[in-house]
Amino acid sequence: MAPQALDWRSPLRRAPLLLFLLVYTVVSGGPFLWVAIMSVRTTPEIFASPYALPSRFHWEKFVDAWTRSNYGTYFWNSIIVVVTAVALLTIIGAMVAHCLARYRFPGDRLIRFVILSGMILPPQLLILSLFQILLEYHLYNTLSGLILVYVAGHLAMTVYILEGFFAQIPQDLFDAAKMDGYGDFEIFWRITLPIGVPALFTTVTLNFIILWNEFLYAVVLLTEDDKRTLPLGIMHFMGSHQLDVGMVATGLMIAIGPVIILYALFSDTMIKGMTAGAVR
Amino acid sequence: MAEVAIERLSKRYPRSSEAAVKEVSLTVADGEFMVLLGPSGCGKSTVLRMIAGLEPITAGTVAIDGKVVNEVPAKARDIAMVFQSYALYPHMDVFDNLAFGLRRRGVPTGEIERRVGLAAAKLGLSPFLRRKPHALSGGQRQRVALGRAIVRDPKVFLFDEPLSNLDAALRVSTRNELIRQQQEIGTTTIYVTHDQVEAMTMGHRICIMDKGEVVQIGKPLAVYRDPATTFVARFLGNPPMNLVPVELSHEDGGAAARLCATGIALRQWSQRTLAGHRTLLLGIRPEDLHEDRREAGAGSDADRLVPLPVRVAAVEPLGAETLLVLTLDGLSAEVIARIGRDTRLRAGDRATIWLDTAAIHLFDPGTTRAIPRDL
Numbered sequence: 074m075a076p077q078a079l080d081w082r083s084p085l086r087r088a089p090l091l092l093f094l095l096v097y098t099v100v101s102g103g104p105f106l107w108v109a110i111m112s113v114r115t116t117p118e119i120f121a122s123p124y125a126l127p128s129r130f131h132w133e134k135f136v137d138a139w140t141r142s143n144y145g146t147y148f149w150n151s152i153i154v155v156v157t158a159v160a161l162l163t164i165i166g167a168m169v170a171h172c173l174a175r176y177r178f179p180g181d182r183l184i185r186f187v188i189l190s191g192m193i194l195p196p197q198l199l200i201l202s203l204f205q206i207l208l209e210y211h212l213y214n215t216l217s218g219l220i221l222v223y224v225a226g227h228l229a230m231t232v233y234i235l236e237g238f239f240a241q242i243p244q245d246l247f248d249a250a251k252m253d254g255y256g257d258f259e260i261f262w263r264i265t266l267p268i269g270v271p272a273l274f275t276t277v278t279l280n281f282i283i284l285w286n287e288f289l290y291a292v293v294l295l296t297e298d299d300k301r302t303l304p305l306g307i308m309h310f311m312g313s314h315q316l317d318v319g320m321v322a323t324g325l326m327i328a329i330g331p332v333i334i335l336y337a338l339f340s341d342t343m344i345k346g347m348t349a350g351a352v353r
Numbered sequence: 354m355a356e357v358a359i360e361r362l363s364k365r366y367p368r369s370s371e372a373a374v375k376e377v378s379l380t381v382a383d384g385e386f387m388v389l390l391g392p393s394g395c396g397k398s399t400v401l402r403m404i405a406g407l408e409p410i411t412a413g414t415v416a417i418d419g420k421v422v423n424e425v426p427a428k429a430r431d432i433a434m435v436f437q438s439y440a441l442y443p444h445m446d447v448f449d450n451l452a453f454g455l456r457r458r459g460v461p462t463g464e465i466e467r468r469v470g471l472a473a474a475k476l477g478l479s480p481f482l483r484r485k486p487h488a489l490s491g492g493q494r495q496r497v498a499l500g501r502a503i504v505r506d507p508k509v510f511l512f513d514e515p516l517s518n519l520d521a522a523l524r525v526s527t528r529n530e531l532i533r534q535q536q537e538i539g540t541t542t543i544y545v546t547h548d549q550v551e552a553m554t555m556g557h558r559i560c561i562m563d564k565g566e567v568v569q570i571g572k573p574l575a576v577y578r579d580p581a582t583t584f585v586a587r588f589l590g591n592p593p594m595n596l597v598p599v600e601l602s603h604e605d606g607g608a609a610a611r612l613c614a615t616g617i618a619l620r621q622w623s624q625r626t627l628a629g630h631r632t633l634l635l636g637i638r639p640e641d642l643h644e645d646r647r648e649a650g651a652g653s654d655a656d657r658l659v660p661l662p663v664r665v666a667a668v669e670p671l672g673a674e675t676l677l678v679l680t681l682d683g684l685s686a687e688v689i690a691r692i693g694r695d696t697r698l699r700a701g702d703r704a705t706i707w708l709d710t711a712a713i714h715l716f717d718p719g720t721t722r723a724i725p726r727d728l
């Protein structure tokens with residue numbers, strides 16, 4: 074009796090949920106699809122009819138975008154900046170999170186508070202002082218300067234996510250490793266890191282996506298054209314006189330490629346990392 | 354091979370008002386199997402973790418082979434510990450779990466394989482060497498945890514309730530396995546449990562703790578026979594020892610206890626010992642109350658047994674034996690007797706139960722300490 078009742082009611086019950094998912098997908102996926110379509114259409118075609126499907130696929134626009142402007146340089150700059158920043162964030166963030174999650178020491182709560190309060194400061198607030206500091210240390214308009222700013226800016230969130238996960242690893246595992254003869258750093262390296270892989274994937278992916286698209290700091294802290302990162306490069310197509318909509322769309326599609334690849338690779342582990350509770 | 358000696362060991366956790374362990378002194382001889390027994394929260398794990406080096410020591414010393422190791426970090430003490438949660442490394446397969454400690458000590462690869470193979474064979478883990486812990490049953494995990502300690506061939510084994518997550522049958526077989534292992538290897542072992550059957554069957558000696566203090570240390574049967582306090586008397590034994598208040602009367606022949614109108618001669622205590630006392634707690638184990646005079650055993654002199662008029666409140670047949678819950682006139686507490694399974698007594702019956710005076714214990718109600726027999 075009960076299962077039957079469930080049988081006919083469950084699709085009905087699920088309907089609102091399905092409707093919500095549908096709307097959400099259309100709202101978030103629609104613009105993306107639109108840009109994707111525009112990326113293989115020329116600007117005159119787009120101006121003639123903005124929402125039309127491509128009459129012919131202009132794949133050559135991708136080559137164009139890469140060769141006509143400095144796109145190769147921007148792409149490479151972005152790779153250097155983001156990969157280095159994410160690597161540093163992951164290592165430093167994991168170490169900080171491990172310490173905060175595992176050790177009690179005088180002032181531990183204060184340190185946690187100071188680090189995590191970095192999350193609530195809006196970036197616009199810091200930009201002037203950062204500008205001044207970078208200038209003084211001759212890091213203004215350098216990729217290393219931008220990397221440092223990115224690491225500092227995203228450490229709080231990274232520590233926050235990782236500490237939450239690390240704190241759930243049972244203390245007995247660390248004690249067992251100590252009894253097996255391992256020191257503090259080895260325990261971090263051989264126990265915390267491997268068990269924390271899902272959480273690490275989460276922060277790697279999140280940091281990568283956010284930093285890959287970061288615009289504000291990049292535009293203020295980098296001025297020379299061949300230091301610029303991708304989000305600035307796309308601005309290039311927006312020229313000072315006219316907007317080359319077709320090329321902007323193509324540039325966007327190139328820019329978003331690595332993010333999609335990363336997400337496709339890691340999303341499974343990442344979801345696990347966000348939801349995983351117990352380790353055993 | 355090592356002797357572990359702890360001296361006036363104390364522990365107070367930060368941000369807690371009372372000490373978790375108070376001045377515990379205990380020496381475990383080389384090759385001895387010592388059991389720490391006590392109710393939940395009495396500080397057994399804390400003592401074990403201080404010996405292991407996992408918990409800073411507030412006061413007192415831990416010495417291994419005569420050398421104080423208070424400041425030696427856990428990794429350098431050469432002690433192996435089996436945790437209640439097993440604490441298997443979830444990202445390593447069984448082989449790596451067993452080999453982890455050996456690798457750190459720079460044992461050559463060939464030797465690691467030999468030792469792990471040996472331990473795995475001994476514990477029946479050979480088919481699972483390439484499995485991760487999550488793909489093992491509870492019993493298998495427990496054996497991996499055990500194997501991890503054994504392969505290291507440490508100076509001392511520490512066990513923190515290693516069997517408490519197993520079901521009853523597995524617990525018995527693993528217990529026997531552990532006893533055999535320890536006899537074979539002969540490594541000094543400290544074993545924490547709150548299961549008295551484990552304590553009685555495994556320990557060469559047991560150390561009973563209560564509220565952070567050691568109450569009594571001794572051979573299992575000796576402690577069972579001569580509990581030092583009412584706490585030990587009630588903690589060891591199932592059902593626990595009956596404790597009833599009695600009035601003392603001093604007569605010319607010797608002291609006697611008056612239990613609900615029945616006089617019980619106290620022949621094992623001298624007048625002098627009992628002189629200062631008016632009331633005492635009389636302890637008698639359930640198996641020392643008999644339904645039948647003859648049951649008390651052949652050759653026992655008849656006047657050892659004293660009849661008690663009782664009313665049967667409940668009968669609990671356990672199979673091999675039967676428990677009687679008894680009330681005595683003028684006594685508020687109930688008394689438990691453990692008798693043969695063939696009893697005809699039913700709830701509500703009036704009956705006579707025979708008390709074996711040779712098995713009486715006396716406790717001072719003020720200090721709760723036992724009054725030692727001296728005759």
Ligand SMILES: Nc1ncnc2c1ncn2[C@@H]1O[C@H](COP(=O)(O)OP(=O)(O)OP(=O)(O)O)[C@@H](O)[C@H]1O
Nearest residue numbers: 366367369373392393394395396397398399400547
């Ligand atoms: N990390 C800690 N911080 C504060 N108090 C603690 C801590 N660990 C244990 N305690 C307290 O110390 C006392 C002894 O704890 P312990 O774990 O040694 O007991 P136990 O005898 O092992 O009990 P169980 O049989 O339940 O394992 C308890 O009162 C407990 O609340």
Ligand SMILES: [Mg+2]
Nearest residue numbers: 397398399513
């Ligand atoms: Mg414990």
